[in-house]
Amino acid sequence: MRGIWIIYKKEMLEFTRSSKWIWLPIVFTLIGIMQPITSYYMPQILDAAGNMPEGTIIKIPTPSGAEVLLKTLSQYSTIGILLIVISAMGSISNEKNTGSITSTMVRPVSYFTFFISKWFAQVTIISASIGIGYGLTWYYTNLLFSDVSFKNFIESCVIYFIYVLFIISVTMCFGSVFRKNGAIVGSSFLLITALAIVNGIFEKQMKWSPSNLMNQVGSILMDNKYLDTLALNLTSSLLMIFGIIFVSIFTLQKQEL
């Protein structure tokens, strides 16, 4: 336990040094609050940007607060995934490339301790960033559009968080397989996007997949109810996360460092 805490603290220090604690929350907040604000000012933006003929009437239905929040989350699962992957890509591979993993492993530190503490560090900073960004978006949405209840907000946030855990685990797993950051970003982004696309096509067969969590979030926000596959979805996603962590530790052990 003590080993985990030490590496975790070292990782946090590294985040502070590389200003990650500044830019990651700000970027997630910007992506988040852009959504309600641009939706709110859409008529003015169209007015200013498009050279419409005189007298054109554009009627845009005002979206509900839930719709705006859902749009933000779908932004988070496109640009957001890329940011998460970029944030988590170097955590293992940089240590391998600089050779500092060897000097860590000389000490009585198991690969499990090493990996888990890095994983927790990534989870902490990414979930904090998304929490701040999503929270401020919720505030703006309630200000500018119809109210979304606190319960729906928290539930959608927690379920999205499971999806984020999955993304972090996949990225760090590729991080323990490959050395090059480009390969890590490419393969994790490709895998996660492919899973989301397959999930969109074979919706009936893919009820267990972590990408399906986005549908659960949608149902909570828009219809205010759980899909009946929620329990299956959560269990399978958590099991997959544990499996991926196990595989990553195993590959890390097998590798010649």
Next chain:
Amino acid sequence: MAIDWNIIAPILVLQLILVVSALYSLFKQEETSGPKWVWLLIILLISTIGPIIYFIFGRKKY
């Protein structure tokens, strides 16, 4: 409907923080990957994305 600056202000403030912290980090850094003045231009001229690109790729690892 006039633009309400109270709503827009937070975005501008956040972007300012991003640029300032990127500049601070750039000047503190002894060596960046690639020439410093290019990073300076990127941070100042490309809004929002510029500082992020600097934070991700600009710092030398190790």
